[in-house]
Amino acid sequence: MPERNAPEGPPQPEGTPPGGADGSGAMDGSSAARGGFLGELQDAVSFRAAFLLLGVFLVELGFVVSYLGAFHSPTPRRIPVAVVAPAQVSGQVVARLNALPGDPVRATPAPDAATARRQVLRRTVDAAFLVTPPSGAATPTDQLVVASAGGPSVAQTAAQIAQQAERAEGRAVRIVDIRPPNPADGRGLSSFYLVIGLVVGGYLGAAALGMSYGTRPANLHRVTIRLGALAVYAAVSGLAGVIVVDPVFDALGGHFFELWGIGALTVLAAAAVGMGLQVVFGQVVGIALALLVFVILGNPSAGGVYPSPLLPPFWSAIGQALPTGAATTLVRDTAYFHGHGTSLAWWVLTAWTVGGVLAAFLGALLLRGRGVLPAPAPAWPRSRGARHSRR
Structure with a gap:
C-alpha cells in the first residue's frame, strides 16, 4: 500500500539510484529548497564518515609525531661500556667516561680483556674499552671493542665518543669490530x-x-x-x-x-x-x-x-x-x-x-x-521438510 504522504510524480524504475536516473546524486528542487548547501553536505559527508576522517587524521598525525620524535635527533644515553685498565688508573678512566657531558655512556670496570669481549658478545654491554698500559710511546693507542651486528649506529657512536675522549687526553683509539653484520x-x-x-x-x-x-x-x-x-x-x-x-x-x-x-x-x-x-x-x-x-x-x-x-x-x-x-x-x-x-x-x-x-x-x-552477539545458527541445516517439521 503506498504511503499516504508519498510525493506525486511518475514512478521510477526499480534500481534507479537516488537523485535521478543518471546516478549523479543531484537533489531535486524540493530537497535543495529544504536543505540547500548544508543539506547536500549532510548527504555527501555523514557524521560517521566525518568521524572516520577524524580517526584517519589522528593516525596520520601519530605517524608523523612518533617517527620524527624518535628519529629527528639521535642522542647517545648511557651506552653500556666495559672498561679494562691497569688497576692504578681503572677508577679514574671509569669516572672520566661517566662524567662526560650529556651522560652518553655508562662505564663499568671489567677484570680483563677476555671478560670484556665476552660481555660484548653476550649483549650485556655494547662496547669494551681496553686501556693500554704505559709503554713510553709518544701517542699511546687504546682499543674500543664493538659488535656492530648488534646495532651499527651504537657502535659508530661509541667509537666517536671514545675518539673524542682519547683525543682530549692525548691518546689514540683503535676500533676493533668482533662481530660485524653479514656481508648481505x-x-x-x-x-x-x-x-x-x-x-x-x-x-x-x-x-x-x-x-x-x-x-x-x-x-x-x-x-x-x-x-x-x-x-x-x-x-x-x-x-x-x-x-x-x-x-x-x-x-x-x-x-x-x-x-x-x-x-x-x-x-x-x-x-x-x-x-x-x-x-x-x-x-x-x-x-x-x-x-x-x-x-x-x-x-x-x-x-x-x-x-x-x-x-x-x-x-x-x-x-x-x-x-x-x-x-x-x-x-x-x-x-x-x-x-x-x-x-x-x-x-x-x-x-x-x-x-x-x-x-x-x-x-x-x-x-x-550482554546479548550483543547473535545466537549461532546451525552450520548444516537439514532439508526444508525437516525444518518445517520442527516448527
Whole structure:
C-alpha cells in the first residue's frame, strides 16, 4: 500500500539510484529548497564518515609525531661500556667516561680483556674499552671493542665518543669490530625489516578474517577455529619470511629453524592481538589500536634504525616492551649472538600472544553475556521438510 504522504510524480524504475536516473546524486528542487548547501553536505559527508576522517587524521598525525620524535635527533644515553685498565688508573678512566657531558655512556670496570669481549658478545654491554698500559710511546693507542651486528649506529657512536675522549687526553683509539653484520645484511637492518613484514602480515591477517566473517565470532568455538587458522597462517608466514631472509638473500644465515620459530611467534602475536582488539572494540577501532601498537609506537622504538641507547627516553622505555621491539631483538641476537640477551624478549612476545588470545575469548564471553552477539545458527541445516517439521 503506498504511503499516504508519498510525493506525486511518475514512478521510477526499480534500481534507479537516488537523485535521478543518471546516478549523479543531484537533489531535486524540493530537497535543495529544504536543505540547500548544508543539506547536500549532510548527504555527501555523514557524521560517521566525518568521524572516520577524524580517526584517519589522528593516525596520520601519530605517524608523523612518533617517527620524527624518535628519529629527528639521535642522542647517545648511557651506552653500556666495559672498561679494562691497569688497576692504578681503572677508577679514574671509569669516572672520566661517566662524567662526560650529556651522560652518553655508562662505564663499568671489567677484570680483563677476555671478560670484556665476552660481555660484548653476550649483549650485556655494547662496547669494551681496553686501556693500554704505559709503554713510553709518544701517542699511546687504546682499543674500543664493538659488535656492530648488534646495532651499527651504537657502535659508530661509541667509537666517536671514545675518539673524542682519547683525543682530549692525548691518546689514540683503535676500533676493533668482533662481530660485524653479514656481508648481505648491509647495515644490520635485515632483522628489523623481516619483523616489520611479519608483524604487518599478522595484524592484517586478523583484519582479513574479521572483514570476511565478522569481527565478533558468534561463539567460543568460532574463536577457537579462527585462532587455529591464524596459528597455521603464522607458521606458514614465519617459514616464508625465513626462506626470503636466509636462502634467497643470505642475509641472516645459519639459524633457519630458530628464526622460523621466532617468525611464527611474531606473526601469531600480532594476529592474536589484532583479533582480540577487534572482538573487544569492533573492527574500525580494533584496527586503529593495532596500528597504534605495532606501527606508530612499535616501529620507531623497536631498535632497528636506532637502537635503544640512541632513542629519546619515551621510545627507549617502551621499545622492548612492544612486540616489534622484542621480535627484532630475538631475530638479531639469535642470528648473531647465539640467543644471548633474549630472555626478556621471549617473555614479552609470549605475553602479547597470550594476552591477545585471552582478549578474544573474554571479549566473546562478555559480548555473549550482554546479548550483543547473535545466537549461532546451525552450520548444516537439514532439508526444508525437516525444518518445517520442527516448527
